[in-house]
Structures are given as structure tokens and as C-alpha cells.
Amino acid sequence: MRTIIFDSREQIYKHETYQVVLPGEDGEFSVRDFHQPFLFKLRKGKIKIKENESDEEHRIFSFKDGLARFKGNELLILCET
Numbered sequence: 505m506r507t508i509i510f511d512s513r514e515q516i517y518k519h520e521t522y523q524v525v526l527p528g529e530d531g532e533f534s535v536r537d538f539h540q541p542f543l544f545k546l547r548k549g550k551i552k553i554k555e556n557e558s559d560e561e562h563r564i565f566s567f568k569d570g571l572a573r574f575k576g577n578e579l580l581i582l583c584e585t
Contacts (some may be wrong), residue, residue: 511585525552546570
């Protein structure tokens with residue numbers, strides 16, 4: 505899936521990803537290819553990204569709050585860092 509992260513000023517990340525873990529209002533949730541479409545409010549926390557299935561570690565982005573939308577195998581995250 506394509507993952508794009510914008511903060512209030514610019515695009516800070518754009519890449520094909522294997523898995524993204526997001527801090528939702530009701531707890532963390534994981535997103536992978538062809539997830540059901542959604543629009544969720546995110547709470548303060550960290551976005552954890554695995555670019556490949558074989559990756560041992562996640563890329564991590566910390567933020568204050570935001571929104572995440574998944575549609576057409578694209579995850580768009582708008583956040584305040």
C-alpha cells in the first residue's frame with residue numbers, strides 16, 4: 505500500500521509500506537494492503553511503519569493528533585507534529 509504522511513506544513517513521508525500501526529482513539533490498530541476503507545481520528549502517539557515484511561524494526565513518527573484515511577490501497581495521514 506502507499507502511505508503518505510503530511511504535517512501542517514509539508515509532506516514528511518511517502519513510500520510503499522507493508523504495515524502501519526496507528527494510535528486510534530480506542531487503542532492501536534494495524535493497517536495492511538487492501539484494508540477496509542476508513543476515516544479515523546488519531547490520538548497523540550507514534551506511527552510505526554514497516555516498509556517490508558522482512559523488516560525487523562519500524563520507522564517511527566511522533567505526533568500530537570491527526571486523522572487517517574484509507575481508500576484505494578492508499579493510507580493518508582494528516583497530523584500535527
